[in-house]
Amino acid sequence: MTPDPTPPSARAVLGGGLRIVARFVKARPWSFTSAVTGAAMFAASIIASSAVIGWITDSAIIPILNEGEPASDHILGVVLAVVGVALWRAAAIVMRRTSAGWLQLRNQQDLRRKLVEHQMELELSWFGQQSIGNLLSVADNDTERSTGVLAPLPYATGVSLLVVGTVVLLTLLDIWLGVVALCGMTLIVFVEVRAAITLYPAWEGIQTQLGVVTGVAHESFDGALTIKSLGREEMETERLRAASEELRDRGIYVGVRWETYRTLIVVLIPAVSMVVLWVGALRVDAGAISPGDIVTALYLLSLLTFPIQLIAFVLFDMAASIPGWKRVEAVLEADQRVVYGPIQAVLEGGAAPVDSDAVDFSYEPGQAVLSDVVVDIPAGRTVAVVGPTGSGKTTLTL
Known part of the structure; x- marks a missing residue:
């Protein structure tokens, strides 16, 4: 298996993916709006939680430990702040996940309905030129893959807002912390975009090979009696084995490359936190910021460890959605329609001659x-x- 060594441009992958997303969002705008609203609320809750942790550090923990203030004077405010942020985040998660799941499910149903309705209008000669297994793959796997980007999309939209909010918050705390955060986030997003572009040709090969495997399997089922009567079982088994192993090799290639990029992303996030800690310590010594500000910054970055990977997941799914959508679109664009005459049948009760x-x-x-x-x-x-x-x-x- 030799995947295409020449990946397309970032503009081609991102542009094609965004056009697919826009098409699905246009079909179900309210579901998308609800999901993005929930994602924005979730991003705001994370930023709020980091601010609350910093406030608790400066107004409760340090006074209790250094000045001996009684904990009972602070516990009510601390509990109310923590519980309030937790409830806010829980409501945002439920809203985002429910709406995103509905967005993906309904678009899958719409797409499969369009495929069936369109194919019912085509001539029988068109079906004679197609592999039934390939058409089944288009209706099942390709529709699922082309809409796969919709589930994590709202979350990634919220994460994008979270990244911007993180940079803004750290900049408000201290300009140098903001510069470090901006450079670190830019580097992480660059790696994520690069991963999507590199893996796009491999995903295109996987979608095509899935159709091949489904087609070979369906042909074996349809012609089982003929194959047995001609004694060609070994040949047909070898044919299916070769197609399946090709699909397996392509899947392994994508998995290895994706995990390589994901590992790099996971390593970069704590590296950015370490640099922020080092710069923050210098700024605390200079009297520019308080220890609570450092806690706020580090806590916020620690909460970004998983969400920032969602951008990579969306770009990864977007790269996989494009070849799946191309195969669906090829069926939807088939124009060999049956042409009917101008005479309309008149329905009457009983039998007709x-x-x-x-x-x-x-x-x-x-x-x-x-x-x-x-x-x-x-x-x-x-x-x-x-x-x-x-x-x-x-x-x-x-």
Whole structure:
């Protein structure tokens, strides 16, 4: 397995992913708005919790430890602040997750409904040019993959606000802390974008190979009796094994590369915290900030350890969504529709006669399926249409 060594540009991946996201968001705007609102509330709760921890350090912990103030004078305010922030965060999480799940589920349903409705309008000749297994893969795996970015998207939107809020808060505490945070966050986001761009070609190969594996498996099921009668079991088994191993190798490649980037991201986050601690200690010695400010900064950065990875998850899912959407879009753009005549059928109660004269029909120009067919069936008569394979029985009854 040799993945494409030349990744596309950042503009191509991010632009294509954002267009897909915009399409789905436009279809379900209220679900997205609710999810993003919950994500913004969650981001605000994290910033608020770090501010509360800093306030508790300066107004309660230090006075109790250094000045001997009684803990009972501070406990009520501390408990109310902590419980208030916790309830705020819990409500935000429920709102975000419920709305994001609804956004993804409804878009999957809409997409599969469109696929079915569109394929019902296409000619039978189009289906003859397709692999049934591949079409099943499009309806199942590709629709799921193309909408996969929607579940973590609101959370990542909130995390983006959280990153901005973190930089702003640290800058308000001290300009040098803000500079360190800005440089560190920029480096982390750069690594995340680079990971998505690098893995996009590999994801495209995985989606294509999934269709191949599904197609081979479906062909084996359909032709099981023929395969056995011809004694080709080993050949068909080898064919499926080769396709499956190719898919496995592509999945391993993506997994290894993704974990490499994720490990780098996980290492960068505490590294930024260490630099902030070092710079903060120097600023405390200079009298520019208080110890509570350092606690606020470090606590906020510690809470970013997992959320900041959500940006990488979204970019990762976005890179995977593009090839999945391309395969879905290829089916939706098929235009070999059945053209119907201008005569409309009139529904009447009871049985109806069938009467036709000199009927001709073809799926492709010059390849007649029915030629000069005459039908005269009285109302209420039961008639069997028989004939050899390929004589047009199905076409006639349709």
